[in-house]
Amino acid sequence: MTGDVEESTVSGRSGSLGNGRVTMQQVAAEAGVSVSTVSKVMNGRYGVSSQTFDHVTAVINRLGYETSLVARSLRNARTNVIGVLVADFEPFSTEVLKGAADAIRGTGYELVAYSAGGRFDEHVGWERRYLSRVMGTLVDGAVLVTPTVTDVQYDGPVVAVDPHTGRSSLPTVAADNLQGARMGVDHLLSLGHRRVGMVTGRADLVSAQLRERGYREAHAAAGVPVDESLLADGAFDPEQAREAARTLLRLPTPPTAIFAANDISALATLEVAAEMGVEVPGSLSVVGFDNIPESALAHPPLTTVQQPMRQMGHDAIAMLVALIAGEQVDDTHVTLETTLVLRRTTATLGDAS
Amino acid sequence: MTGDVEESTVSGRSGSLGNGRVTMQQVAAEAGVSVSTVSKVMNGRYGVSSQTFDHVTAVINRLGYETSLVARSLRNARTNVIGVLVADFEPFSTEVLKGAADAIRGTGYELVAYSAGGRFDEHVGWERRYLSRVMGTLVDGAVLVTPTVTDVQYDGPVVAVDPHTGRSSLPTVAADNLQGARMGVDHLLSLGHRRVGMVTGRADLVSAQLRERGYREAHAAAGVPVDESLLADGAFDPEQAREAARTLLRLPTPPTAIFAANDISALATLEVAAEMGVEVPGSLSVVGFDNIPESALAHPPLTTVQQPMRQMGHDAIAMLVALIAGEQVDDTHVTLETTLVLRRTTATLGDAS
DNA sequence: ATCGTTGTCGATAACGTTTTCCATAATCTC
DNA sequence: GAGATTATGGAAAACGTTATCGACAACGAT
Incomplete structure (x- = not known):
């Protein structure tokens, strides 16, 4: 009844397949159930007895099965990944990235960063091509952090974090x-x-x-x-x-x-x-x-x-997630306040210190 | 015979589908050919006349068709993406990332960066879990840039860029x-x-x-x-x-x-x-x-x-690409020379300047 | 004893590609 | 002009999931 039985049966079988990875079929075969059932177990869906649940779970763990994200994505027409496109990893975009990474937590999305690798200006329209390529296939939405994003147009869920523009045809998060x-x-x-x-x-x-x-x-x-x-x-x-x-x-x-x-x-x-x-x-x-x-x-x-900058990344993600969810976003052009950081390069006129 | 005919036929039809993206089926239907043919055209495979090639190409462009990377990945069991996992976007990993972004050019791979978002230490074994999740499903190989990667073990194509260790069970690129x-x-x-x-x-x-x-x-x-x-x-x-x-x-x-x-x-x-x-x-x-x-x-x-650091990122990618290609890598533990950068904090003993 | 209910589970059809193989039409060889 | 070769196109099976639906047993209610 308990799990011990699982441990003793068929041991090295999973390692037999050449290079590959454990598939759901194999788990099903091993557990003596159908793939449907394994799927249900993996996703905690209703309709499986606690007995078989435990059994299948044990097999899953034993075989080290991990669900194939591409298959899932293909089936579900969504990837649960949000992409951030940066022109290069310079201080500004890096800070934005940190803010984004922070905001992504708990949203159920994964964050990936793509860098155009500095050669940005060489290829005008790079953003465009990037978007059509990865959107709806690798990512569910994208944040653009590129110097000249003004002229980019796209209909999908995309928001631009823009240090250089207050407005663009895309939803924007920018500083004032x-x-x-x-x-x-x-x-x-x-x-x-x-x-x-x-x-x-x-x-x-x-x-x-x-x-x-x-x-x-x-x-x-x-x-x-x-x-x-x-x-x-x-x-x-x-x-x-x-x-x-x-x-x-x-x-x-x-x-x-x-x-x-x-x-x-x-x-x-x-x-x-x-x-x-x-x-x-x-x-x-x-x-x-x-x-x-x-x-x-x-x-x-x-x-x-x-x-x-962090805040900009944060807000961009928040807005994007809302956009993807199809929620009504009231203001698609967020402008963030700037603040004056007083350090030591200013003094009253004529003051010698 | 020429392309003009294409332009005039069925105009707004592609926009009719709800949210979606143009699929190969639609291109095929529109062009009056089979999906096989469209696929061949997309990949430049042999076995299609130049006439139909041009015709299909025109339709592809008109509809703005882009191949679905997830479907392709599912079919091909490879994604042509290499992932870089960084603990956080701090100076070191950012520099490595730049080197990697540079090295990826011309390899046919795409580079994506995942950040653990700083909270790295909270979750011991994060690397492990990350690897089993994304490897073979989202990426074909991975570069790890994490502070304490020493204990990670994995059999797939993974190389660690390690500022802190000369050796680990993984293939490594490190400084001397x-x-x-x-x-x-x-x-x-x-x-x-x-x-x-x-x-x-x-x-x-x-x-x-x-x-x-x-x-x-x-x-x-x-x-x-x-x-x-x-x-x-x-x-x-x-x-x-x-x-x-x-x-x-x-x-x-x-x-x-x-x-x-x-x-x-x-x-x-x-x-x-x-x-x-x-x-x-x-x-x-x-x-x-x-x-x-x-x-x-x-x-x-x-x-x-x-x-x-740049070099480390560069070499890591080079090694990883070779690993993925199944090539024999002679030395899986690359140690890079360091150099002394002389600036202004050192002087001969007793020298008051 | 019969008829719904519920609770479990499995078949099956997608999702959008790529690839192998087969059918046809066109061309060439003698 | 008949048979063999070559070009061209399409049908269909896979890749690994998930969701819908139907099958069936067990069960309580009348």
């Missing part, structure tokens, strides 16, 4: 670039700075445009006119940002503060300042945008506008 | 911890230091043991006796490493150099030195291990022993 930039520049202005320079970002990205707009709006709100010569193109690129910072600091009357569209750019600005012997924050205040991990380690530690 | 540690300590010794302290790592990990052994061997080779009071337990933990560094620097005759088993520990040591007013590298030289991205940003930038 405008508000963040305004806040960062406001901070500088309230410190007494009147000549605030800006290292701008890639002109084609909405995020960069919004951040510049925030810069202007902050000035307008404070009644400070914008000196156009104080804006230099950094293009979200370290090298170009360095160049932009140099341009700014070599001005006849250089700015006393610089707002960078990017932490990368802000870090570059810091380097240039150090090169030129400009004290930060003594003679120059700097504010960045993003709050990538490196910012805290810079010298001095960078004051910056933080995007809630 | 012994040689690296010896090199790091050697550097210190050759700079004239005679009292070299060590902040050791987690005693249960082979990597930590090897690094300590390297420390001792370097001393032996240089004919310098090891003062046991100069070893303090850092346990690969920031807090504990700080404590260890404090202990070392408060010694009656403190060390003039410290070798840390870890960059994390080295960074902690740097902090403690700053706290206590000990000049680096003026009064204290420091060498770390790993070369995580943060090290370059520390102040002063950390001299450290670099593990070739």
